[in-house]
Amino acid sequence: MEVIQQLVNGISLGSIYALIALGYTMVYGIVKLINFAHGDIFMVGAFIGFYSITILDLGFFPALLISMVACAIFGVLIERIAYKPLRNATRIAALITAIGVSLFIEYGTIYARGAQPEAYPDGVVSLKSLELFGVKISGQSILILGTSLFLMILLQFIVHKTKIGKAMRAVSHDMDAAKLMGINVNNTISATFAIGSALAGAAGVIFGVYYTKIEPLMGIIPGLKAFVAAVLGGIGIIPGAMAGGLVLGVIESLVSAAGYSLWRDGVAFVVLILILIFRPAGLFGKNIREKV
Template sequence: MKEVAILLEFMQQLINGLSLGAIYALIALGYTMVYGIIMLINFAHGDIMMVGAFVGFFSISILGANIVVAMLFAMVTCAVLGVVIEKVAYKPLRNSTRIAALITAIGMSLFLEYTTIFLLGPSQKVFPASAFPAKNYYLMGLNISNKDIFIFVSAVVLMMILQYIIKRTKTGKAMRAVSLDKDAAVLMGINVDKTISITFAIGSALAAAAGVMVGVYYNTVNPLMGIIPGLKAFVAAVLGGIGIVPGAMVGGFVMGILETMVSGYGNSLYRDAVAFGVLILILLIKPTGLFGKNTGEKV
């Protein structure tokens, strides 16, 4: 009986980790797509997720939209925001040094955070209870909530759509071509600027979906909510192999499971430390990530 209880506890933590990992994976995809295209670490990405969470919150609380409509509205809004940020902040610096682009990304992150604080205030806002009524299912001793199911299924569907876009569409082929060789892509008639904008739009839309999922998962949103999930998603992208789409997916799930295991079996105070400890280890042992720089498929 003791062995069964231990196994059930492990499976419960695994289920919790999959839903959290799905959120990290969606955010990590934006990091890795942008890096694969223009070699930029977009540190404003976590704050785009925060904007998406607020758009979802107001869509539900003011417009009375259901969770799916709110998520779609947040994705469209943040897709536009991502393109605007790319055009205004990053495009003028495309031929500048990497440190200039990196500082700009950090500045854009702070701009989004404190503009949101100025407009909406610093206090957190609670998702309406009607937004996603909680319900638990008990299966073979495991407690599975409808929130976990919704987050995991939604994330997997979005990842499948992304993979279809990258592998099967003309836009995806253009993204892969620009990722491999920008100059050659220009010679082949590919509009590089348009392709980069589409990449930002898709990555930002995925981050917005993750933001709504975070709101559902924790029931609250606040202007600084994108900092830690954004950094952990960055760690997930590095863990899987920055610039490699499947690596970001795997890295996100690994980070989510690792975090829940640390919280469940150790102390939740250490979960952030463990996440960034993983970053240090991967940079020391295998800087190219689990999938390696030259394996898998870049954006």
């Protein structure tokens, strides 16, 4: 019974990682940039959701939508201002810029509102908890899992069935060839950032509802974990990010359950390194042989 309860805990945590990881993976897949600012967009999303709920007095779903739209715009702005000029520079330069942007968002937020935590109001989502074979599953966990799954399916649909999705796949496969085929690469990249950031925004609101406490530096650790999740599943692969997130969440829960809660993050990284050494392309990735 206890193990199932722990699994449920892990899946709830993992679905948040998965949502953030999706954005990481999409951006990496298309521009090969480790976007360290992604975790901070997640934080901004949580705050936008918070202010929509408390100041504008909106419910969960409107707040979620507002936050997603705002984060999408924010993500595109970041891409246009900070990353686009560096598209032809070394990738390490772009990485440093991403770190700079991340610091800027964190400390800009602290400058604007202080570093103290904020608490999502009670009862934004009032759902009864479910009791299944002695396992208590809170309504919020189900809502989170449901929302995450829905967004992931939507994303799969966008990537595989729409025109913009096709363009994304083409650009990620070969940017120059895509350009020759008449695909507007700039717009496609912006669209990728928009979708990835919207997902991060959604994750932010969901995180707020589930964990209550939000603060300007909350994005750092989940951002890093989501990144690990993305690599775990095979960076650049969308189902991989979902699986990676869930696996990571479950691993963390099980490690804590075994009584080693202080080693939790360590185990996550050990798993990451083992995966990298034995299956460098991740769980879902294909190993591509390097040609001379």
